Amino acid sequence: MCGIWGIVNRGAAISQQQIEKIIKELFILSETRGKEASGFAFKTGKNIHIMKRDIEASKLIRSNEYKKMIHKCFSECATKDFMIIGHSRLVTNGTAHDDENNQPIYVNDLVTVHNGIIVNCDKLWEQNTGLKKESEVDTEIFAKLCKKYICCGMSPQDTILKIYSEIEGMASTITLFGNSNILVCASNNGSLYYMVSKDQKLILIASERLIMQRLWRHLFFLHDWFSLDKITHVMPNEVISFESVPGFVATHKVINHKRTSTSGKEKKSINVLNNRISLYEIDNTKIKKLKRCSKCLLPVTMPFIEFDNNGECNYCRTYKKMKYKSKGELERWAEKQRKKDGENDSIVSFSGGRDSSYGLHYFVKELGLKPIAYSYDWGMVTDLARRNQSRMCSQLGIEFVLVSANIRAKRTNIRKNVAAWLKSPALGLVPLFMAGDKHYFYYANKVRKDYGLDTILMASNPFEKTHFKSGFCNVKPTVLKQMDKELELEQLNITDIFKMGNYYVEHFLKNTAFINSSLWDTIKATASYYVIPHNYFRLFNYIEWNEEKINDVLLNQYGWELASDTKSTWRIGDGTAPFYNYIYYCVCGFTENDTLRSNQIREGMITREKGLELIEQDNRVRWDSLKWYFDTIDLDMYDALKVIKKMPKLYE
Numbered sequence: 327m328c329g330i331w332g333i334v335n336r337g338a339a340i341s342q343q344q345i346e347k348i349i350k351e352l353f354i355l356s357e358t359r360g361k362e363a364s365g366f367a368f369k370t371g372k373n374i375h376i377m378k379r380d381i382e383a384s385k386l387i388r389s390n391e392y393k394k395m396i397h398k399c400f401s402e403c404a405t406k407d408f409m410i411i412g413h414s415r416l417v418t419n420g421t422a423h424d425d426e427n428n429q430p431i432y433v434n435d436l437v438t439v440h441n442g443i444i445v446n447c448d449k450l451w452e453q454n455t456g457l458k459k460e461s462e463v464d465t466e467i468f469a470k471l472c473k474k475y476i477c478c479g480m481s482p483q484d485t486i487l488k489i490y491s492e493i494e495g496m497a498s499t500i501t502l503f504g505n506s507n508i509l510v511c512a513s514n515n516g517s518l519y520y521m522v523s524k525d526q527k528l529i530l531i532a533s534e535r536l537i538m539q540r541l542w543r544h545l546f547f548l549h550d551w552f553s554l555d556k557i558t559h560v561m562p563n564e565v566i567s568f569e570s571v572p573g574f575v576a577t578h579k580v581i582n583h584k585r586t587s588t589s590g591k592e593k594k595s596i597n598v599l600n601n602r603i604s605l606y607e608i609d610n611t612k613i614k615k616l617k618r619c620s621k622c623l624l625p626v627t628m629p630f631i632e633f634d635n636n637g638e639c640n641y642c643r644t645y646k647k648m649k650y651k652s653k654g655e656l657e658r659w660a661e662k663q664r665k666k667d668g669e670n671d672s673i674v675s676f677s678g679g680r681d682s683s684y685g686l687h688y689f690v691k692e693l694g695l696k697p698i699a700y701s702y703d704w705g706m707v708t709d710l711a712r713r714n715q716s717r718m719c720s721q722l723g724i725e726f727v728l729v730s731a732n733i734r735a736k737r738t739n740i741r742k743n744v745a746a747w748l749k750s751p752a753l754g755l756v757p758l759f760m761a762g763d764k765h766y767f768y769y770a771n772k773v774r775k776d777y778g779l780d781t782i783l784m785a786s787n788p789f790e791k792t793h794f795k796s797g798f799c800n801v802k803p804t805v806l807k808q809m810d811k812e813l814e815l816e817q818l819n820i821t822d823i824f825k826m827g828n829y830y831v832e833h834f835l836k837n838t839a840f841i842n843s844s845l846w847d848t849i850k851a852t853a854s855y856y857v858i859p860h861n862y863f864r865l866f867n868y869i870e871w872n873e874e875k876i877n878d879v880l881l882n883q884y885g886w887e888l889a890s891d892t893k894s895t896w897r898i899g900d901g902t903a904p905f906y907n908y909i910y911y912c913v914c915g916f917t918e919n920d921t922l923r924s925n926q927i928r929e930g931m932i933t934r935e936k937g938l939e940l941i942e943q944d945n946r947v948r949w950d951s952l953k954w955y956f957d958t959i960d961l962d963m964y965d966a967l968k969v970i971k972k973m974p975k976l977y978e
Contacts (some may be wrong), residue, residue, distance in 0.1 A: 327712060327728050328429070328705075329356025329414035330439040330518075331391035331683070332531035334509055334568045337406050338523060344547055347531065352543055353412060355537045357609050360416030360730050361440070363428040367437040367502060368395075369409040370402040374437055374504055378428040378546050382732070383414045394525045410511050411500045411531075413439040416703060416730050418464065418712050421870060424460040431469040436506030438472065440465040441517060441533055443716035444886075445495035468493070472501060481509045486565050490514060495716035499562075500531060510567045511560050516725040516784065518560035523551045523793055531570055534727060535559070536776050555826055562723030576862040606967040608908075610945075613915040616977050622924035627914045627976040629797025641704045641793070645928045648788060650872075656868035660693040663781065670725070672781040673774045675862070676718075677766075678711030679899040682902055683718050684876040685785020685865050690722050697720060699726045700768040700773045704816035705733040708954070710901025716886050726775075729769045736762045739844030739904075741959040753913060754799035756906050761844075763902075764851035767860060785861040789870055789925035792918045794910075796822070798831040823856055873931075891950040893943060896922070901958060904951035912970050915977045919944035947968060 331352040333345070345566045353364065364386045365378025367585045377395045379386055386392050387687050397855070399408075413429040421427060444450070452459065457470045470490060475485040481600040482503040488514060490497070498513035511518055511531060519538050520531040528551060532538050538557045542548050561567055616625040620637030632640045664924035665671045674689055676682045676699040689695045699719055701707070774782050801822045834840040877895050880886035887897040896919075897903040907917040923937040923944075932940070956963035 327360065327416045327418065327443065327496075327730075328439075328714075329359035329533050329537075330441045330500055330531075330608070331356050331412045331533065331537070332439075332497065332509060332511070332520075332529075333408075333410040334503075334529040334531075335408050336527045336529075336569075337404055338525065338527035338551075340528060340551070340686075342400050342546055344545075345400075348541070348543055348548075349410065349412070350387050351541050351956070352530075352532060352537070353387055353414065355540055356412070356533060357383045357416040358730060359533060359728050361732050363415035363425075364409060364413065364614055365415075365428055365430055366412040367430040367432065368399040369437075371401050371407075372504075372962070373402060373436065374432070375399050376430055376432050376501070378430065379427050380423050380425065380428060381592075383412075393849070409502055409507075411437065411439050411509070412503055414721040415726065416642050416733070418443050422464070424461070427463040429463070429465055431465045432461070432863065432920075433473045435467045435502065436469060436473050436476065437504070438465065438499055438501040439471045440468055441498040442491045442496035442515070442720070443713050444468060444497060445713045445716055446493065450492065459692070466861070468497070469501075469697055472503075476503065476522070482506050482510050483565055483567050486510050486512050487839075490563075490565075493584075494720070495713065496720040497716075498533065508567055508569050510565060511720040511918045512565040512672070513560045514563055515719040515723055516562040517561060517727075519720075520560065520566070521552050521557045524553065525551075534775065536727075539576055541869075552565070562725075563871075574695075584770055591939040593626045599849040602964060603866075603947075606947075606971060608947060610911075610915075612977050616915050619924070621925050621934065623916075623918055623920045623941060624924050625914075625916050625920070625977070627916060629794050630802050633664075642928060645925075647929055648866075651868045651872060653869060656865075657693070660695060660861075663693075664695060668696065670696055670698050670777070670779065671728075673700050673770065673777065673779055674783045675766075675770055675785075675831075676701050676715065676726070676897060677705060678718075679897070680876060680880065680895045681785050681787045681866075681871075683880055683884070684713060684785065686718055686722065686724065687879055688785065688865060688869075689783055690724060695783075697724065698773075698777060700729070700730070700909050701726070701768060702729045702763070702769045703733065704731045704762045704765065705736040705958070706763065708899050708901045708951075710889060714884075714886055714899065716899060717886065727773055729773065730764070731762070735843075736847075737845055737959050742842045743840065743844055744913065744959060744961060744966065746842070748966055749839055750833070750837045751909075751973055752798075752833055753909070753963075753968060755833055755840075756782050756798070756858070756909055757795050758830075758840075758848065759906060760902050761762065761848040761851040766854070768850075768854040772856065772861075781866065782862045785865040787922075788866050789871065789922055789929065790918070792921045793877070794914075794921065795828060799826045799827050801829075806959070873926075889951065891948040896944075899956050903953065904948040905955050906950065908947055909970055910966075911947075913973050913975055915975075916941075917945050925969060932957075956965070 361382040363380045364383035367374055368375045408490050415428055427437045444464040447467045451459055452466045472485050475488055496515045498517045501510045517533055519535050521538055522529050535557055542552060542554050563677055619626045619639035619642060620853060621642045623640050624631055624641055655761050663671050672695060674686050674697040676686055686699055689697055741760060745753055770782055797803060910917045919941050926932045927934055927937050953963060
């Protein structure tokens with residue numbers, strides 16, 4: 327999730343200027359994995375100097391403070407022997423504004439950087455009462471355990487092996503043991519690479535093969551030092567150590583780590599902590615009396631809905647059941663897809679949500695593929711989703727490539743758009759809150775191309791089609807206009823794109839607060855979703871989407887974690903969903919839960935009675951998640967809910 331990197335110089339005749347260029351390039355290239363904080367540790371002889379700040383790496387390396395620190399470090403290097411490790415942070419545990427939570431983490435003469443999430447860090451603190459917790463970041467327990475085991479007489483390699491046998495969740499680490507002059511790399515999912523110079527005296531380390539390749543291509547002087555075909559993968563469950571003097575690289579297998587067992591973990595609800603929310607509960611008395619389709623659950627407030635004499639809606643009348651290709655065809659495709667040399671064969675789109683998590687499991691365990699998992703973090707991926715990503719990748723041993731947006735800028739854009747919307751709320755503009763995540767598709771195509779792979783694998787739920795989001799922009803759903811055409815995504819034709827665009831322009835001109843720094847980002851996101859090719863291999867074109875089976879696999883095989891404020895496994899990784907569903911339910915009397923359950927009814931997966939029971943449960947307000955959302959974008963939740971409660975209700 328974060329970007330980590332390292333340099334070990336064991337007497338190489340390389341200039342200070344060249345090393346500085348390597349540091350800067352590693353920082354910049356690693357920044358794609360996290361932009362919320364950055365830092366480095368520089369070991370010069372007996373001293374370790376650390377600098378970390380809550381700014382992105384590209385800003386850090388331009389600061390005078392950084393330049394002074396680098397100058398000081400090199401002035402202390404009596405010899406050409408030194409070690410450097412660096413970190414570009416995507417914040418998970420602990421705010422970046424407190425540098426105690428940023429990396430590297432330093433404990434006496436030991437310093438470490440970590441990519442991933444240790445999902446059982448609270449439990450490890452409880453088990454090790456002699457260790458003092460001084461920050462919120464999960465990496466601290468890793469560093470403190472390192473120090474504990476070193477003090478017990480264990481070697482650096484054995485120390486790392488033991489810790490990896492205790493931690494749960496995805497972890498790639500670079501740890502510098504100052505007293506031993508040893509640097510140890512380890513990963514339980516394979517998100518770490520290194521290359522050794524031709525004279526064995528200079529070692530470079532990074533989170534991705536692509537970073538190493540780009541470093542080599544950007545800095546021409548490295549061509550004399552390294553061969554591009556000598557980039558080495560730290561394989562899942564492998565530990566590799568480098569000593570400060572030239573020597574053989576030692577490799578150790580990591581003991582199998584424990585499977586997480588925190589599924590369904592409950593947290594204290596803000597219902598107990600704050601009584602104000604009772605004012606903003608949604609009275610569903612009138613919602614229950616809404617006229618609904620006699621076959622599915624869609625109410626009269628659904629855009630463009632019509633009922634026939636039997637009370638059946640036009641969405642049901644035009645619906646076509648899924649036609650699955652054979653499982654045998656899927657297995658034959660997988661056989662052709664697998665690479666004989668054991669190299670990565672594909673990219674899996676992996677948001678950390680329910681269906682993408684199951685898809686990763688199925689592609690790896692059932693089809694025997696070796697993909698790279700890809701995700702785009704735009705600032706509304708919840709910590710819970712990140713922990714579940716960590717669980718899946720660590721247990722499957724899958725390399726995880728994360729593209730991180732400028733999360734602060736994205737959240738600022740969201741705040742501006744929500745604030746603008748609250749001045750003049752309109753249902754058709756609600757998707758504007760989610761525009762920032764649509765770059766997901768652009769970067770999926772880019773990562774595939776960068777890694778030289780042919781296929782993007784996707785396990786999106788075919789029954790998640792909502793239609794009403796564009797419907798509230800007065801755009802009639804394609805499914806009602808072209809009954810003979812099935813679309814993989816809810817993409818619009820060019821006429822409807824312009825129609826929806828006109829709707830937005832009209833409202834933007836009426837409410838100029840929407841004309842803000844987010845505008846260009848929104849335009850690019852729209853193109854990402856509606857214009858660029860979406861040529862993906864879709865798992866659920868071949869096998870049936872089975873909610874019960876998916877939940878069973880995730881919860882019981884991977885210890886998948888649930889949210890504290892819902893029993894559903896859907897949308898718990900998306901921080902925006904609780905807010906927009908609150909709006910839709912409060913104003914329209916339905917949410918995307920109603921459309922999902924309606925599609926399940928049409929497929930014969932559940933009865934209408936069961937569907938009614940499920941939406942009663944699914945549509946309950948998710949207060950904990952709402953609070954997280956508003957805290958994250960720095961807006962007052964109660965001011966926003968007050969505006970929504972005053973909006974005219976479509977069912978009154």
